[in-house]
Amino acid sequence: MIQISHLSKVFNPGTADEHTAIHNLNLDVREGDFITIIGSNGAGKSTLFNLISGTLPPSRGTLQLGERDITRLAEHRRAKYIGRIFQNPTMGTAGNMTLEDNMMIASTKGFKGLKISLNEKRREYFRSQLKRLDMGLEHRLKENVELLSGGQRQSVTLLMMVLSQPRLILLDEHTAALDPRNAAKIQDLTRQFVSEFGLTCMMITHNMQHAIDHGNRLLMMDRGRIVLDVDGEEKKRLTVAGLVERFHAVTGTEFARDDALLGE
Ligand SMILES: Nc1ncnc2c1ncn2[C@@H]1O[C@H](COP(=O)(O)OP(=O)(O)OP(=O)(O)O)[C@@H](O)[C@H]1O
16 A cells, blocks of 8 residues: 655765664555554654655655655645644644634645535534544534644544545554543544544554554564564564563664553
8 A cells, every 4th residue: 555665764964963764664554554653762753754744755765655656745745645643632623713614624625625615514414423532522613623622632633634534644642642531532533443444544652552452563663674563463462571572682772762661
C-alpha cells in the first residue's frame, strides 16, 4: 500500500551539525496494517512521519502510495490520502469555529465546503457520527470547539479523520497529552475505528504496553533505523520485558525511555 524505499534524511548536511535522522529505511505498509511504533528518544519516529506526510523532503529514497510515486508530492496534496493526528489536542480542529463547521470542512475537505449546504440532513449525519463517541457531543453542534475538553477535542479530530477516509492515518502520540482516562478512551476509539473501517494506520507511542496491545504489527526504531519488525502471532506473544531485552540484543544499548516502561 505504501512502500518506503531506501529513505534517508540528513539534517544540516555539510555542516558541523550534520545529523542523519533516517538511515536507508525500507518499509512496506500493507493495506489494513495497524502498525505501532516505539523507539528511544531521537530515534527518528516523528521524522519518519514528517517524510511520509510530506512535511519534510527526503535526502534520498522514494515513497510510493499504491501505484503512485509521492516522493515529491507537496504536503497539502498528500493530505487527501494521508491524515495525521498530533499530540496536541488543539491542532486537529479550529477552536474558534463551531463543531458542525469543523465537521463540514472535514467531510468536504476544504473551506469551500462551507458554501455547500450545511442542511438538516447533514446535521443529522454529523449527530449520528458524534454519537459514536458517547460524549454527548451530538447535542453541541453549534458550540465552538474551543469549549470542548482536550479529550473531547481529540475524539472529534479522530472521528473527522476517519470520516474523511484517507488511505493512511498517522497517529503521532495522539493520546500522550491526555489524562489516563481520556487517553484510554481515545485508544479504545482508535481500535474500534481501525477495525470497523478497515483503516491502514501507523501509531507512534511511548508506551510499550500500548504498542503491544494495539495493532497487528510493531516496529521498534533506534537511531534512524527499524531494528525490530514483528507481526502476527509473534506480536501477540510480546511482553514489555521481552521487548526491552530484544532492544538490548539488537542495539547493544539500553532502551532510553523510562516513561515507556512505566506505562505513563
Ligand atoms: N528540523 C530538524 N533539524 C535538525 N535536526 C532535527 C530536526 N528534526 C529532528 N531532528 C533530529 O533528528 C533526530 C530524530 O528526531 P525525531 O524527532 O524524529 O525523533 P523521535 O524518535 O520522534 O524522538 P522523540 O521520541 O524524542 O520525540 C533527533 O536527533 C532530532 O534532534
